[in-house]
Amino acid sequence: MSLSNEEIERYGRQMILPNIGRPGQLAIKQASVLVVGTGGLGAPVAMYLACAGIGTLGLVDHDTVAVSNIHRQVIHTEDSVGIAKTTSARQALERANSHVRYVEHNLLLDASNALDTLRPYDIIVDCTDNVPTRYLLNDACVMLGKPLVSGSALRFDGQLTVYHYHGGPCYRCLFPTPPPPETVTNCDDGGVLGPVTGMLGSLQALEVLKMVALGESAFAGRMLLADGLAGAFRTVKLRGRQKTCAVCGDEPTIKELVDYVQFCGARPDDKTKPVKMIPANERITVRELHARLNAVPTATAAAASATPAENSTTATASNSTAPTNGTSTTPNGAASSSTAAPTADRTPSPVVLLDVRAPVQFGIAHLPNSINVPWRDLPSRLDEVRALARDGTDLVVLCRRGNDSQRAVANLRKEGIECVDVIGGLEAWSADVDPEFPRY
Ligand SMILES: Nc1ncnc2c1ncn2[C@@H]1O[C@H](COP(=O)(O)OP(=O)(O)OP(=O)(O)O)[C@@H](O)[C@H]1O
Ligand SMILES: [Zn+2]
Numbered sequence: 001m002s003l004s005n006e007e008i009e010r011y012g013r014q015m016i017l018p019n020i021g022r023p024g025q026l027a028i029k030q031a032s033v034l035v036v037g038t039g040g041l042g043a044p045v046a047m048y049l050a051c052a053g054i055g056t057l058g059l060v061d062h063d064t065v066a067v068s069n070i071h072r073q074v075i076h077t078e079d080s081v082g083i084a085k086t087t088s089a090r091q092a093l094e095r096a097n098s099h100v101r102y103v104e105h106n107l108l109l110d111a112s113n114a115l116d117t118l119r120p121y122d123i124i125v126d127c128t129d130n131v132p133t134r135y136l137l138n139d140a141c142v143m144l145g146k147p148l149v150s151g152s153a154l155r156f157d158g159q160l161t162v163y164h165y166h167g168g169p170c171y172r173c174l175f176p177t178p179p180p181p182e183t184v185t186n187c188d189d190g191g192v193l194g195p196v197t198g199m200l201g202s203l204q205a206l207e208v209l210k211m212v213a214l215g216e217s218a219f220a221g222r223m224l225l226a227d228g229l230a231g232a233f234r235t236v237k238l239r240g241r242q243k244t245c246a247v248c249g250d251e252p253t254i255k256e257l258v259d260y261v262q263f264c265g266a267r268p269d270d271k272t273k274p275v276k277m278i279p280a281n282e283r284i285t286v287r288e289l290h291a292r293l294n295a296v297p298t299a300t301a302a303a304a305s306a307t308p309a310e311n312s313t314t315a316t317a318s319n320s321t322a323p324t325n326g327t328s329t330t331p332n333g334a335a336s337s338s339t340a341a342p343t344a345d346r347t348p349s350p351v352v353l354l355d356v357r358a359p360v361q362f363g364i365a366h367l368p369n370s371i372n373v374p375w376r377d378l379p380s381r382l383d384e385v386r387a388l389a390r391d392g393t394d395l396v397v398l399c400r401r402g403n404d405s406q407r408a409v410a411n412l413r414k415e416g417i418e419c420v421d422v423i424g425g426l427e428a429w430s431a432d433v434d435p436e437f438p439r440y
C-alpha cells in the first residue's frame with residue numbers, strides 16, 4: 001500500500017507529527033473501524049476518522065434523523081430529517097473525504113447480527129446510548145478479540161475508556177450486573193449539550209487514531225470523567241481485568257451472545273418506558289381533560305390558595321386551553337368514581353391542574369393556570385397540595401408523558417389526597433388536543 005501525492009498533501013499536517021509520519025498514515029489507511037451509533041458521539045467520531053483517512057469506516061444505526069437530533073448530532077442536517085442516519089452520515093462523510101470506503105449497516109445491532117457485523121473491523125467504537133447495547137458490544141468484542149472504545153455523554157458530563165485492550169478490563173469486569181433500568185437517565189429526560197457529546201466523541205476518535213497509528217491508548221484500564229460544567233477533567237485508574245469475569249475471565253461462563261434485552265430488563269434504545277401503575281379506568285384522557293376545562297373554569301392558583309406558579313393569564317406556550325378539535329365540551333366522566341375524577345352524575349367541579357414536571361420543563365411550556373410541584377418534591381409539599389385538593393375541586397395531575405403523574409397520584413392517594421392523572425401527559429395533549437403546544 002502506498003500514499004499518493006494528493007494523499008500526502010491532504011494528510012500532511014498530521015503526517016508531520018513525529019509519531020505519525022508515513023508509517024502512521026499508512027496504518028490509518030489500512031485500518032477498518034466500526035462506529036456503532038451515528039448520533040451525538042458517533043457524529044464527531046465518524047467525521048474525524050473519515051477526515052484522518054481511515055481506510056474503511058463502518059456506520060451502524062437503525063434510526064432515522066429527527067429534528068431534535070440536530071443540535072448535537074452535527075453530521076446530520078435539516079435536509080436529512082426523516083432519512084436513515086447511516087445514509088445521512090455517509091453522505092456528509094463522502095463530502096468531507098471521498099477516499100474512504102464507507103459501509104452502511106442500517107440495522108439494530110443485536111445478538112443475532114453483532115458478531116457478523118463486527119468481525120471485519122479492527123476497532124469498535126461504542127457511540128450508543130443504552131445499556132443492552134453496551135453489554136452486547138462488550139461481549140462481542142471480547143469474543144472476537146477486538147478493543148472497544150467506549151464513550152458516553154449526559155447533561156454536561158461525559159466518560160471515556162477503552163475496554164478489552166492491552167490486557168485491560170472489559171465492561172463486565174467493572175459492571176458484572178446491569179443497573180436497574182429505572183436508575184438509568186437518558187438524554188431525552190436528562191438533556192445533553194452538543195459540545196459535551198462533541199468533546200467526548202472527539203476524544204474517542206483521538207484514541208482510535210493513536211491505537212491505529214501508535215498501537216497504544218491512554219485509556220486502557222483508565223477512565224476519563226469529564227465535568228463540562230465545572231470544566232473539571234479527571235482520569236481514574238480502573239480495577240484490572242477480573243479473573244472471575246463471566247466473559248473475559250479465566251473460565252468464562254458466557255461463550256456466546258445472550259439476550260441482552262432480557263439480561264438488562266431494558267430495550268436497546270434510550271426511550272422512556274411507559275409506566276403502568278394506575279389502571280387506565282382510574283385515569284383520564286387529554287380529550288376528557290379538555291372537555292372538563294371547557295365545561296368548568298379552571299380553579300386558579302390563587303383560588304386554590306396554593307403558591308401560584310403563574311398569573312392566570314400567562315401561559316408560556318399557549319394562552320387557550322386549546323381548540324375544540326371536535327371534542328365534546330361536556331364532561332364525560334370516564335374515570336372511576338373511586339377517584340376524584342369527574343363523574344357524570346354530579347355537576348363538575350373546577351379542575352385544579354397540578355403539573356409535576358421539573359421546573360425547567362414547566363418553564364418551557366405549560367397549560368394555563370397549572371401549578372408546578374415536581375413529583376419528587378411532593379412529600380415535602382403535601383400541605384400545599386392538600387390545600388389544592390380541597391372540597392369542590394378536582395385535582396388533575398399531569399406531566400410530560402403520563403409516567404411521573406402516575407407516580408405522583410400513587411403517592412398522593414397514599415396520603416389520602418384524591419386525584420387523577422392524565423394519560424400520555426402533555427405529549428398527548430399536543431398530539432390530540434392542541435398541536436400548538438410544543439413538544440421538546
Ligand atoms: N443496538 C443499536 N443498534 C443500532 N443503533 C443503535 C443501537 N443502540 C443505539 N443506537 C443508535 O445510537 C445512537 C445514539 O445516539 P444519541 O444518543 O445521540 O441519539 P438518539 O437516540 O437519536 O437521541 P434521542 O434520545 O435524543 O432521540 C442513536 O442514533 C441510536 O439509534
Ligand atoms: Zn471482563
